[in-house]
Amino acid sequence: MLARTHDLAAFTALGLVVVLQPERTVTLSTAIAALVGNLVGGITPDIDQPTAPLWRNLPVGGFIGRIIDRLLGGHRFLTHSLVGLVLFGFASHWLLLFLHPVLGAVNIGYVWWAYMIGMLSHLVMDTFTKEGVPWLLPIPVKFGIPPLKKLRITTGKTMETLLVFPGLVLLNLAVYIHNYQRILEILQRHVT
Numbered sequence: 001m002l003a004r005t006h007d008l009a010a011f012t013a014l015g016l017v018v019v020l021q022p023e024r025t026v027t028l029s030t031a032i033a034a035l036v037g038n039l040v041g042g043i044t045p046d047i048d049q050p051t052a053p054l055w056r057n058l059p060v061g062g063f064i065g066r067i068i069d070r071l072l073g074g075h076r077f078l079t080h081s082l083v084g085l086v087l088f089g090f091a092s093h094w095l096l097l098f099l100h101p102v103l104g105a106v107n108i109g110y111v112w113w114a115y116m117i118g119m120l121s122h123l124v125m126d127t128f129t130k131e132g133v134p135w136l137l138p139i140p141v142k143f144g145i146p147p148l149k150k151l152r153i154t155t156g157k158t159m160e161t162l163l164v165f166p167g168l169v170l171l172n173l174a175v176y177i178h179n180y181q182r183i184l185e186i187l188q189r190h191v192t
């Protein structure tokens with residue numbers, strides 16, 4: 001799927017987790033850091049693609065992207081599996097601990113969860129595409145929903161841009177309208 005669909009899906013998943021959780025108070029800096037972590041998590045698995053936006057935007061990105069692609073076993077391999085999820089979980093945890101001194105009052109636990117939710121949402125979304133996802137690596141089987149490949153989504157094509165993306169936008173609207181009162185209360189508590 002496209003990077004923007006993945007980011008929207010990551011944001012949607014985070015929103016759903018937040019509204020389903022008992023209410024907590026989060027500082028503005030933690031909320032912003034968690035949102036950034038969530039969006040980065042949403043596109044992390046595609047670092048195995050030399051054409052990923054992250055690599056395209058760097059001067060020698062194409063070159064680095066190709067090396068990373070080889071190291072990770074090619075597209076839809078390690079970063080698109082449960083083993084990859086655990087490895088990146090550890091790596092991001094260490095990175096956040098390392099960055100903690102400069103992050104000040106940011107609650108890095110929340111940022112980590114937001115990142116992992118983003119990454120998991122990526123794998124779930126890719127499961128609906130024609131290529132499928134090798135969830136159980138090293139077992140080299142790619143899983144997809146529905147099992148019939150023909151019915152799955154092709155990245156960047158009509159079904160994704162005209163159905164999945166707008167569908168996610170509507171889902172977000174529904175979630176925030178439904179929880180409007182609660183969100184208002186959280187915001188008011190922070191302002192006063």
Ligand SMILES: [Zn+2]
Nearest residue numbers: 001045046126
């Ligand atoms: Zn992917």
